[in-house]
Every structure is written in structure tokens, then in C-alpha cells.
Amino acid sequence: MSDRRNFIKKAALGTVGISAILSCDKSVETKSEITGSTEISKGSKPIIISTWNHGLPANEETWKQLKEGKPTVDAIVAGMNIPEADPKVRSVGYGGFPDREGKVTLDACIMDHNSNCGSVSFLQGIKHPISVAKKVMQNTPHVMLVGEGAFQFALSEGFKEENLLTAEAEKDWKNWVEESKYKPVINMENHDTISMLVVDKDGNISGGCTTSGAAWKMHGRVGDSPIIGAGLFLDNDIGAAAATGLGEAVLRTAGSAMVVELMRQGKSPYEACKEIVERIYAKHKNHKDMEYLQVGFIAVNKKGEHAGYSLRSGFNYAVADEKSGNRMEDASFKMSWDD
Template identity: 35%
Template sequence: MWGIIATWRMAFDGVTVASQLLKEGIAVGDAIELAIRLIEDNPLYKSVGYGGLPNIQGTVQLDAAYMDGDTYQIGSVAGISDVKNPISVAKQLSKERFNSFLVGEGARDYAVLHGFDIQNMLTDRAKSEWEKRLKEVQKNKLNPYDGHDTVGMVGLDVSGSMATGTSSSGLFMKQAGRIGDSPLSGSGFYVDSDIGGATATGLGEDLMKGCLSYEIVRLMKDGYSPQAACNQAVYDFADRLTKRNETAGAFSLIAMNRHGEWGVATNVEFAFVVATEKQKPTVYVATPTKDKQTTIEKVTEEWLEQQRKHATID
């Protein structure tokens, strides 16, 4: 039994490659790392890696994390700049007994010391979008923030091991040094090979208030299916957050248990990708219902064509 689930349409190619590796018996951590690297390397995706949208100062600062479900080992980087593949740095850090979560210059120095590829991650396209947004904000006094589509994956391999990984350029036009939920254990991700794993995408400032990835794994431990766990955690917290603050940002969570069963819940329309031993890589769209359930449908060709027409593919 093997399986992998990932956030957003942009994960399709990575999941396709990872699914073939998992089918061949490759370790889940290696499959997830490769899948996320493919997304980080694609400049079309404006919320991850090369081509990711910059902060308010025009600098691309990236966050990433990796967790091994067998050992609970976690590696994270936050606010890292000029490093080609933050997910690989995070995975390497998960092997460290100490200093496994590094930020800013410390994270970059670690990457340089260990031979990771260094490059300018700001593309001309991303710079142009930043300049345009900066002018709009200054002229019209607009809210500058937009875009927070983290790629997150949870996977299971044929040996029964599980892992999860995340990577994001974070909130477009964020303050320098701002960190979201993506590199934070329990908020952006969590996995236990004896139970299952979950990962999140959305507004980090709200996701961090609920530790929803851990909560979904805890519910699965208590016997909930992945879908029931996602529904319970996401919609209960969205209600509580709205009640206390009169609003809740967009957030979506995906999960998979140790049997390869999966679930999704969201408070917005949300696309994700799944591949298992029983199904080829498939893109779905999830939407919330009024009765705190989740409607999940395979995307149509029309939907895919509409996505292809956009410069970025989510």
C-alpha cells in the first residue's frame, strides 16, 4: 500500500513523479522531497520557490519543513533567501539532533556550508508583479497582502513509513522576516507513521492559532477517518475563530492515514492532488458545505483549461 496527497493543482507533476517512485518502492521521504523540488524549480508557481512572490522589500524569503513519521525528526527553515531548494535543506536539517530549525542568514549559511545550490530566486516576472503591487498600494492605499498557497504533501510508502513536507514563499508583500505556519510543526504539518499525517495551506496567521495539522492527526488516532478528522478540526476551528474575531482567513487541510485513506476540508474552494495504489494522480476540487461537510469532485477539462490560461497554475 502506498499513497500521496498534496495541496493545489501545481502539485500534479510532482505527485505524478512521486507516485511512480512510491510504486517502485522508493522511500516516502525521498519521493516527497523530489516532488516538492519540482514545484520549487518551476517559475510559473508564484507562491513557492523560484519565481515566488517577494516581501515588501522585494526579497524572496522562503519557508520549508520536513517531518519523518517514523522518528518524529523535523527539519525547518524560515526566511531563507537565495537557496534553490529549501525543502532539501529542511530534510537535511531533520537529521540534526540540535539546531534543526534555522532562520534567515543562519539557514542560508547552513545551506552554503552543506553544498546546497545557491541562486537568486527573484524572477523578472515576480519582480514586475511586486513593482506593480507596490505602486497600487501607494496610490490607492490598498491592503498589500495577497497569495499564500503553500505546497504541502503527505505520503505513505510500501514499507508503511510516512512523511510530510511543505514549501512556500509565504504571503505576498509580507513584512521582512514574517513567518507563516508552513515551517511550524503542528500548524503547517504533522505526521506519525502509526497514525497518519496532515498539512495545511492558507493564511498562516490564522492557521497558527489552531494547530490544525496536529489536531487532525490526534483525531485520526482516536478513530476518526481522515475525512471526518479534517471536517471536525477545520470547521469547528473556523467557527470558533469567526466567533471570536468576526473573521477567519482562508485555510485548507489535507490528510492521509497509514492505510492510504485520505481526507480534505476547507473554508474556500480548494484544489488538491491525490495518487494511491488504487488510483492514478487525480486533481480534485473541494468546497465547504453549510452543514460543515466537504464536497469533493474531480476537476473537469474545462476547469483545467481555465487554469492553463492563467500565468500561474494553482
Template identity: 35%
Template sequence: MYDSLTVKMFQMKSDKLPIINSAWDILSGGGSALDAIEEGATVCEVLQCSGTVGFGGKSDEDGETTLDALIMDGRTMNVGAVGALRRVKGAMSVARHILDYTKHSILVGDQATQFALKMGFKEESLITPNSNELWVEWNDEYHCQPNFWTNVEPNPEEYCGPYKKLDTLGKQRTPQKRNVGIDKFNHDTIAMVAVDKNGDVAAGTSTNGVKFKIPGRIGDSPIAGSGAYADNTVGGAAATGDGDVMLRFNPSFLAVEEMRRGASPNAAARTAIDRIASYYPSFSGAVIALTKDGEYGVACHGLETFPFVVQDSTRETCEPVSINCS
């Protein structure tokens, strides 16, 4: 048994190495996988990785940034998660507090904020000048294009709301196409899986969701089995991509169950990705999988390449890896 850490990364730049270093320092020093996941994701939140994690970055269609995060303990099968967290920056740490100090698994919205304040977190705006500038441009210059509405009027492909549902009673319904392009700058998540010296597995995610989402939306990241999953008897997995689609298939759970059945991590991740692609061939996303013995695998779809980082006790330094998704 040896320590192992697999992390979905954004771009292989030196300013992202603190994410790996901080998490690996905990593992290599004998710390827990849970602590490593919390610390690594928190560093990414502070760094505002690619504008897709942490405060600022992507806002909803009202101009507000909200946060989703999940952490799962593979020893106890306990989960802490937060969805649509408002006005509190440390989403992963709030999720950890839900795991440690409640019997619940997920808290959302303003009530999650109130919980965080009781736990000593600070309430502050998550809007930054950059995120506000992007929202103003989307709202004023691009007339709310693209967005996530469908089967409403006025036509969401041409106008801003407010919208009302189409009256389709007694009429043939013609669904409007989804007009949001999901790419690496619109959906990304910090997704991590770790095994510590005790053989305990943990997995976690953190994100600020998709750009200009409908307020209140949460994606796959804070959903156990979808965004991430961990089980000491097998290993763990985590996902990133088009969360509204991916959460319908619980890809992280499926990858872990495939490894339980004897599949390699690569094959397990591929099965999870292919299941989604068989229904949604144009979706984009990826799954990372890690066995309890430190073997890792990755599969992706709908992206040109997918970067991630691996570190374990057999390596002097972290290894950035990029696979071709086509």
C-alpha cells in the same frame, strides 16, 4: 499496506503532473515516503507552482522572495524545517538536510542560508523580473496597498512606511482592520502526505509565503503540527491557507490526533478546520489528512473549491479531486 500519496494542488493542469509523477515514481519503486515528499515538493519549487512556491513569485515588502519549507518523518518523529530562507532556491532540500544532518528542527533567515551553503547549496537571487515588476507596481502605483501593518502611523491603509507604533497610552485603542485579502494566489503551499511500502509516513510543505509580507515573517508552513504532521502509528496531515491564523491552532497535529481517537480522515480534517473557523470565520484554508492505511480526507473553508490529487497502488493514474468548500 499499500503506497499512498495525497497532495494539495493548485490548478489541475498537465504542467503540474510532474509533481505527482516524480513523487509517485519513488513510492511505487519502493522508495521512502521522505524521499517522495522531498522530490515532489522540489519539482513544484522548480516549476514555481502558481507563483506561490519556489523562487520569484511573491516577494516581501522590501521586494525580496524568501522561502519556507518543512519535512517530517513519522517513523522517528524527526523534523527538518527552514523559515525565511534567503538566496537559496531548494527550500525543501535544505529542510531535508536539517533533518538528516543536524539535531535541530528549524533554521531561519541568513543563518539558514549559511547552513545551506555549508551543505553545498548555491547562493543566488530569488528575485525574478516578474516578481520585481509586481513589487514595483505594489510599491509605486498602489502605495503599498494592501499590507500587514496595524495600529501604526501613518495609516497603513493609505500610506507606505516607515511606520511607528501608535501612542495609545491613556487613550482608547481603535485597531485598524486587516487590509490584506488572502486568496489562492496569495497564500498557497504545496502540501504533501505519503505512506510508503514499509508503512512509514511523511509529510511536508513548501511556500514563498504571503505576498508583500513584513520581512522576516514565516507562516504555518514550516511549523511542525501546523503546516504538516506525520506519525507512523496514525497517519499524517498537511495544511494550506492563511498561515498567520492557522498556525495558532496546529491544525495538522489536531487532525492526526482526531484520527488517533478513531475519527475518519474527513471528520478529522473538518474538526481541525472548524476549530479555526469558530474563532476566525472569515479565514481561508484547508487540511488534507491520510491514515497509515491509505484512507484520505479533506476539509476546507473560505474558498469556493479546493483541489488536490490522490495516488495509490490501487489506481492506474493519479486522481485529481476538487471539493466544494461552502
């Protein structure tokens, strides 16, 4: 664990250069002296928020699509297709770490401002699960399809079966098999989900999640990411939230739905994320996985105010808006990995 913790401490989490697409001079943030995070944000619309540094290229493509007048859900799918297709992103789509049997299984969900939603889980052989989730939402009477049923549906919709296990991921899996020790560490090395929340220029909210799940998980395991109300939830009258980290902890607490409910009660995105992280901590402080537990939330309200908060240090997220461009922001956190 010491190597992981040292890596986190030394990781570069600062602001990055903005995209020319956003036509801004520089990124401007108000930082907390304690954690380096943005605790209070001024409302901005349109705004895109997505987890981790692979959110930057996803935000850029989503922003481009929005500027071209594409529907928000289509823009989200186009943006999230970027990390799904990138073999260097080891926790999403193609190139993602496999389960303990060496099989890459994918989860995704999407939700629009009318509360229409679609989801796939335990999907194999299809590179873009977020695209399949959109088809579930649009072309079926259901919310979720899983496993072989999700795969057959994807084929019927024109998706092609592909081998998602890259040579690099296979090598890492074979190295893991030598010891076969499972530790669900979610940090800068194992980024887990990419979740995205979007408030468009009209104030309508949509969101999505896509992931290959925890590395070396049991075959058949499904985390929070494809579950509406856990990995993602929104109410267009209030706001939206999405999670990253150990899915089991988010599932036990209906995390994202609870963040939205707290915003309904009048709490800011920051206050809502913080309270649910505190709740997760209280529920898990004596849990067997506490040594490795990391959970983070991003949230945005109807005004376009946003925030992130995590249990442990090391969580950051990408934000794109008209004023400050496409940049990384560091989440506030309850504790460091050394606590």
C-alpha cells in the same frame, strides 16, 4: 473581491488525465452531490496527497522515485523540488511572490515516519528549501534553522546562492507597491503552500511542506508551513495532516496536530479536517481577516484513507495511488466566497 470570486467559481477543478507512470486507465472518484468532493475514500497504499494543482507534477515525480525504491523522504524532496524550481508557480520557491520589500523568503519542513523532522524559515537565496530542511533533519541536532543561520548552513551543505526574484515577480511587486494594500487572500490565484503526505507500501507515513509564503508579507514574517504541528504533523501509528491557507489562522490553532489528534480519537480524515476547519471558523468569525480567510487541510490515516476540507470553496488537491492514478480531487467546504 468580485473578480477573485468569479475567478474561483469559473476555475476548472475537475479530474485531470493520469500519468503513464501510474499505468491506470482512468480516474475514479465518488463525488458528494453538495460540494463535488470525495468525503469517504477507500484505503490505498502507497498513496500520495498534495495540495493544489502544482501537486500533480510533484506527485508524479514522488511516485516515480518510490517505484524506483528510493527512501520516502528522498522521494518527497524530489517531488517538491519540481514546483520549487518552476517560475510559473508563484507561491513556492523560484518565482514566488516576494515580501513587501521585494525579497523572496522561503519556508519548508519535512517529517519522517520515525518523527524525525527538519525545518527552515525566512531562507533567502536558496531555490530548494525542502532540500535544506532534509539536511537539517539528517545532519544537525536541531529541528529548525532560520534566516542567515539557515542560509549559511545551506551553503556549507553545498547549495548555491541564486537570485529567486524573477522578472515577472518583480513586475508584480512593483505594481503592488503603487497601492501597497495587503489582503491575505488565499485562493486559486494565490495558491500558497504545497504540502505533501505519503503513505508508502509498508504503511509508513512521511510528509513535507514548502512555500514562499503570503505575497507582500512584512519582511521577516513566517507562516505555519515550516512549523511542525501547525503546517504539518504526523504520527506513524495514526496518520498525517497538512495545511494550506492563511498561516496565522493555522498557527493559532495548531491545526495539523489537532487533525491528527482527532484521527487518534477515531475520526476519519474527513471528519477530522472538517472539525478543525469548523474550530478555526469559530475562533475567527469576528476577526478582522475573516473577509479574506481561507484555510484548508489534507489528511490521510494509517489505512491510506484520505480527505480534504476547507473553510471556503476553491481548494483542491492532487492524489496518486495504484487504483485511480494521479488526479485532482475537490475539497468539501463550509462556505463559498459569496457567503
